[in-house]
Amino acid sequence: MIKKQTLEILSHIQIAEDTFEVVLRSSLSKELKPGQFVHIALPGHMLRRPVSIANVNPEAETFTMIFKILGEGTRNLSKYKHGQYLDVILPCGTHYPIEELTISHALLVGGGIGVPPLYYLGKKLKEKGVNVTSVLGFQSATHVFYEEKFQQLGDTFIATNDGTYGQKGFVTEIIAELDMPIDYYFSCGPTPMLQAVTNQLSNQKGYISLEERMGCGVGTCYACVVPLKADPEQNKKICKDGPVFLANEVSLA
Amino acid sequence: MIKKQTLEILSHIQIAEDTFEVVLRSSLSKELKPGQFVHIALPGHMLRRPVSIANVNPEAETFTMIFKILGEGTRNLSKYKHGQYLDVILPCGTHYPIEELTISHALLVGGGIGVPPLYYLGKKLKEKGVNVTSVLGFQSATHVFYEEKFQQLGDTFIATNDGTYGQKGFVTEIIAELDMPIDYYFSCGPTPMLQAVTNQLSNQKGYISLEERMGCGVGTCYACVVPLKADPEQNKKICKDGPVFLANEVSLA
């Protein structure tokens, strides 16, 4: 059940350059699924900001999100402190349908602020007994976060654009070198990365998670559509039919 | 010298219903004169808010202002706490020219948020050896403030609209009962009160202080004009030529 709640910030810490991890308490936490997002109102801003769910602690009724400062809204969000409250609509959108899939080995491919939702996904996959390999791309060393946490889920490879950490270059170069069978891949990140990854892995089954500027975030305004590959005259709403799509379902052109 | 400064709030306390007293530290404090105002920027508001100077402590380099919640801007201002900062233009406008006047007995007539500037004026008059009588009007008992402080300056009479404190009715009724010679009166308050007082005391010399919606607050935009009594086709700027005017100089119609 989707709701608007006023949520207490239990922790708000910087974990990398311009990157913050926020823990919020919500009675809906246990309903949150990997791939879903929350839609956050900020004072002085007309529109809400969508941010993915990066982790959930169902017992504590809390969830985690991780965001990077991009513009005024996320800068505003970075100034909050624990003990303050946020106005949040949740849960929004579809999730990675891992309950329905038979997987023995999953590849997670994340870029920048596309990394956070994959952590919660990886955790859920590991709980199911799936082998998880993660390939994560960041701008540079100072932007890397959650490496150890991903390592606890399985093999983890890092690429940075400038080579200041891990392998220099793109996630696709690391994927090209991986030598293992995977059943499914799950990818989230900037559109150019998703294009490269879906092209590279076009023979694999996979799910991707998309971003688009949103109005309502709940499916009424048609702001956030993505054309279908099969018929580019048709489209789906990222906020309601997504953000998770089958890799070959939508057109990233 | 007029400046824009970022001033620390040293104290911010509620002193009556919807009424707050704020002490700010400014290097310009010692230049502030009774009747002048400061012009305060508030986040989320396009225009600044003018507030009178209610007291000055030149040694401590601080000054005091007192304001009442009227709309969104003053509500916003009421939520500040000590230790926070305000963006203030100061000093603005003219002052009561008491250096130039020979006075033995002064009458102060204030109404509501017109009371604060009269306190600093009264203090300065008393320093000069002037006898001060104050007549202050408030909505009701819960709105009364600074009575004791005025009493330290001289005889002080309070009227409330609803009679819950002091004399029921208007300041003019108290003034009518006063039986003493005065040289000058000084009045600040809502326009209807100023009209009544200037009519009642039309044979006395006096100064009044006016309010008007302002744009710039420094004299460039012509938002805050008041017509002259002598020639209503001519006007003066309240923010720069005022807020203090000779009682018979401007038209309050």
Place this chain on the structure above:
Amino acid sequence: MSLTVNLPGLSLKNPVMPASGCFGFGKEYSQFFDLDELGAIIVKAATGAARYGNPTPRVAETSSGMLNAIGLQNPGVDKIITDELPFLRQFDTPIIANVAGSTVEEYVKVASKLNQSNDIAAIELNISCPNVKEGGVQFGTDSDLAKEVTYKVKEVSNYPVYVKLSPNVTNITTMAKAVVDAGADGLSMINTLTGMQINLKKRAPIIANKTGGLSGPAIKPIAIRMIYEVRQALSDVPIIGMGGIMTAEDVVEFLLAGANAVAIGTANFQNPYVCPEIIADLPGTLSKYGFESVKAATGKGHVHG
């Protein structure tokens, strides 16, 4: 305290309705609250055939507002009648269908089809959608075209027709008079103002369509001015007012300017509960300002001379 309003075709329990395009066909927001609470619902625009809309990005945020260029995406009037409107039958709330098109013929076709539906109470004739290349806004900025399309739609419609005016005109009163002359039962105003925002990094307009419609509190002073002017010129025409409403105080301001009822658009995106919250606040707000009913406030902000 009476909140009821009676307008042609519309017996409203209160004057508050979501604006077209900002509430879809009601399904999503029905997860948040009971749509019975609403005065009415203005649903998303219907065109003759399905429309897939403009490329993305379709929205951008501005100071106290937003730009949108959705491009009239909708499944087409037939599917709206068969697949969308029936869901709304369960609510005791009148439905206003928003009609759009690129040609007079398309407007007439959509209106005739809706005329067969029993699920609506009135038509809002959207002659002012600025986000479609072929036609759309010309109808809203040329008084002869506006007159013509209003007249032709009235001919095929038994439902009352509220014509939705564009604010992108030199003289709003001329437009209002033109459509009222042509038989409009009421006016709906205002639609969005055409605006643009440029992405400094990409050196291009943010909205793929380049321009978009500006809505939200930024435009409220323009909406209030236009409603006031039209109310001065046409003392009796029913007006559904909109443009930047966020609070019950805003609603009262629209009533004082001359609106009989109001619609709420952009605010729904910020707060899905905004309509029921405003409806709950309205009686207290009206009495705070000395009004005993919604009707008593309408037009009371006018001063003469």
Place this chain on the structure above:
Amino acid sequence: MSLTVNLPGLSLKNPVMPASGCFGFGKEYSQFFDLDELGAIIVKAATGAARYGNPTPRVAETSSGMLNAIGLQNPGVDKIITDELPFLRQFDTPIIANVAGSTVEEYVKVASKLNQSNDIAAIELNISCPNVKEGGVQFGTDSDLAKEVTYKVKEVSNYPVYVKLSPNVTNITTMAKAVVDAGADGLSMINTLTGMQINLKKRAPIIANKTGGLSGPAIKPIAIRMIYEVRQALSDVPIIGMGGIMTAEDVVEFLLAGANAVAIGTANFQNPYVCPEIIADLPGTLSKYGFESVKAATGKGHVHG
């Protein structure tokens, strides 16, 4: 990093100037900073005789904006020439005189008198002031009148004439073309949008004049759109852009839309140092977005197709 801009009559050290009506004749803000820092100064409107303006209240605050109806208060062109402009001689900053009037004759009279002054560098022809009852805005919304007044003022003026356009029109490009056809050396855009705010307690418009001009960040998307449209239609006309500028990033957005220089109005009221602060930020902001000069950014936000 070069901030210089050369426009007819104006050799600007940087593209930033205070907008007419928001900086008086410079005296007050010269207490805050050295006016030498400014690219130019557009002074308050001059009319033939002194004007006392509208009754108060003359301003109101809106979401991300303000309304004003000053009513062209000014001491008249003669006194402006003798009493106000000489103060500005001490600064190495070109002065643009803003010319207003109720009749073509008044415009021509004011412009002829200013033509005798050596203290100005250009004229801004204000055909768009919405706050005076008798005339003023009609010139800005009727392309024939706009053409006529531009032509007649050009006839008596040796100084370049920048015509200041009103945004309260259906088609801004038509107006721009009309005045350029009539000889305008440049355009200044946009003036304020006509708006209104109603005082709920008093049940009347807050502004005594009822309507006022809306300025500030609320209108920026409309300004950007109009400048973009005019730049598309007239690739060479000099444009001084304005409407809601608060930051150096806003300035770059105006440049990308097609402005050659910019003016800053309402923001001065919030921050008297806004012009010098923006000028100081501009080189860093331009290079952040990959531009080596102001000129390099002008018009670069246009995408074709």
